[in-house]
Amino acid sequence: MDRVLRMKRVYDPPAGDDGHRVLVDRLWPRGLAKEAARVDEWPKEVTPSTELRKWYHEDPDGRRDEFTRRYLHELDGPDQQAGLARLWAALGRGPVTLLTSAKDVAHSHVPVLVSVLEGKPGSGGHGGRPHGGGPKS
Known part of the structure; x- marks a missing residue:
């Protein structure tokens, strides 16, 4: 089964092909x-810490690379790995849509999370799979 992983704003209307809708923001969208959000899961443990999020928003353009490095480090924690394992399991069942309230999704934390889930290089050193062993591609 092909894994389908999407990113979109939580304010966009839900679509029939969204599959499992996952809010990946630490705070609920204003x-x-x-009921309107139709969120199936809200794993706060896979979101950037409050401190990291605030630090990044002070200078998103100048801090992008360091933010990515710090966020990947946070995602290596045991609680975060458990959250990633749940997302891997959801991907094994069908499409997953990661939702955020960020105005510019492409420059938010979500692409970093996608890179981990897709196992792209530089995504934390574990091939995008939780340490406990996720589904193989």
Whole structure:
């Protein structure tokens, strides 16, 4: 089965092909009712820590590379690995859409998380799979 992983704004209307909808922000999006968001899962442990998020937002253009390095380091923690394992399991069942309230999804933390889930180089050294062993590509 091909793994389908998407990114989109949580404020965009849900689509029939979204599959498992996962909010990957630490804070609930402003002005959005939980029923309207149609979020299936909210694994806060795979989101950047509050301190890292605030630090990054002070200078997103100048801190992107260091943010990525620090976020990948955070994702290596045991709680984060458990959250990644759940996302891997969801990907094994069908499409997964990662949702964020960020205005510019492409320059948010979400592409870093996608790189880990897809096992791209520089994504934490574990091939995008949780240390406990995720599904093989």
